[in-house]
Amino acid sequence: MQLYPGADLIECEINGRPLYLPLLREGRKALLLDCGTKQHAENDIPKALSRLGVAPEDVLWVVITHPDADHCGGSAEIQRLCPNARIACGEADRALIESPDYLYSFRYDAYRKDHGIFFDPETELAIRNCSSTAQPVAFTFTGGETFRLGPDRVLELWHLPGHSHGHLGLYDSKHGTLFYGDAIQGAGYRSLAGLWTLCPTYLYVESYLQTIRTIETCPAETIVGCHWPVLRDRQAILQFCAESRNFVSQADRLIRDYLSKHGSGVSLRELCERLSDQLGDWPWEVHFELANAFSGHLDYGVQSGRIEVETSGFPFQYRLKKADRKN
Numbered sequence: 001m002q003l004y005p006g007a008d009l010i011e012c013e014i015n016g017r018p019l020y021l022p023l024l025r026e027g028r029k030a031l032l033l034d035c036g037t038k039q040h041a042e043n044d045i046p047k048a049l050s051r052l053g054v055a056p057e058d059v060l061w062v063v064i065t066h067p068d069a070d071h072c073g074g075s076a077e078i079q080r081l082c083p084n085a086r087i088a089c090g091e092a093d094r095a096l097i098e099s100p101d102y103l104y105s106f107r108y109d110a111y112r113k114d115h116g117i118f119f120d121p122e123t124e125l126a127i128r129n130c131s132s133t134a135q136p137v138a139f140t141f142t143g144g145e146t147f148r149l150g151p152d153r154v155l156e157l158w159h160l161p162g163h164s165h166g167h168l169g170l171y172d173s174k175h176g177t178l179f180y181g182d183a184i185q186g187a188g189y190r191s192l193a194g195l196w197t198l199c200p201t202y203l204y205v206e207s208y209l210q211t212i213r214t215i216e217t218c219p220a221e222t223i224v225g226c227h228w229p230v231l232r233d234r235q236a237i238l239q240f241c242a243e244s245r246n247f248v249s250q251a252d253r254l255i256r257d258y259l260s261k262h263g264s265g266v267s268l269r270e271l272c273e274r275l276s277d278q279l280g281d282w283p284w285e286v287h288f289e290l291a292n293a294f295s296g297h298l299d300y301g302v303q304s305g306r307i308e309v310e311t312s313g314f315p316f317q318y319r320l321k322k323a324d325r326k327n
């Protein structure tokens with residue numbers, strides 16, 4: 001799909017959800033934002049480059065927005081396909097993006113040891129198969145840097161943390177368009193058929209809220225995410241930002257209310273099971289994905305002194321500080 005001359009979206013699919021990989025061009029210089037999984041990098045991307053008349057050698061940059069298998073899994077394959085490409089990512093995300101094993105343990109298996117929440121072996125294998133070998137990243141950025149694709153075509157890197165610490169976005173100032181990756185996520189992810197399929201997966205509540213504010217107040221007239229429809233006017237952008245913030249507020253309120261009624265302690269698993277239906281219509285089997293956002297809310301509550309956590313047993317138990325409990 002062409003967004004405008006010099007910007008195309010390579011349309012892919014990940015687990016029944018859309019995955020849009022932006023390709024930005026000026027003359028023969030091209031920059032690819034995210035490389036999809038190993039399978040996307042081996043199949044969808046080379047086909048799209050050929051269809052668009054872009055030689056793989058002319059892809060000079062591959063900027064990875066954040067460490068998730070559908071955004072960085074194909075980095076080794078893309079480096080082989082595009083030998084002149086320099087792979088870049090956010091500084092804080094480098095270690096996760098360079099190592100598929102670390103990515104799996106930190107991102108996808110993070111809640112096994114303390115909370116007993118983990119993927120079944122079949123899903124684990126499917127996630128691991130999204131990546132192949134470790135791939136070094138050539139450059140890391142912290143936001144504020146620019147790429148000059150042409151005399152009047154400057155792309156700005158923005159730091160949009162919350163889903164990951166180093167999450168990057170790319171702003172094409174000439175076209176007033178922000179490519180935000182998965183930086184904000186509305187009320188969740190929909191399938192290609194338009195059905196709710198996954199909850200939001202942000203991790204760090206404070207920085208996620210700040211990123212929503214950044215996008216809400218930015219000059220972009222168009223915003224383009226990796227899994228959401230392109231939004232081409234300010235009203236639609238503000239609405240998506242409001243939807244993203246509302247989810248955070250609602251999740252925070254539901255967690256606090258539940259903790260206040262269960263003063264003896266609540267596990268992360270119990271929160272996911274009991275609150276999933278109240279937050280969205282995604283299939284029941286993905287409700288444990290709420291562990292990402294919920295652990296962020298719980299950590300934020302612990303850091304701000306509202307919540308205490310008992311870590312001596314298994315699984316960890318959370319409760320409100322005494323003054324805030326209803327029993």
Ligand SMILES: [Fe+2]
Nearest residue numbers: 068070182226
């Ligand atoms: Fe994603």
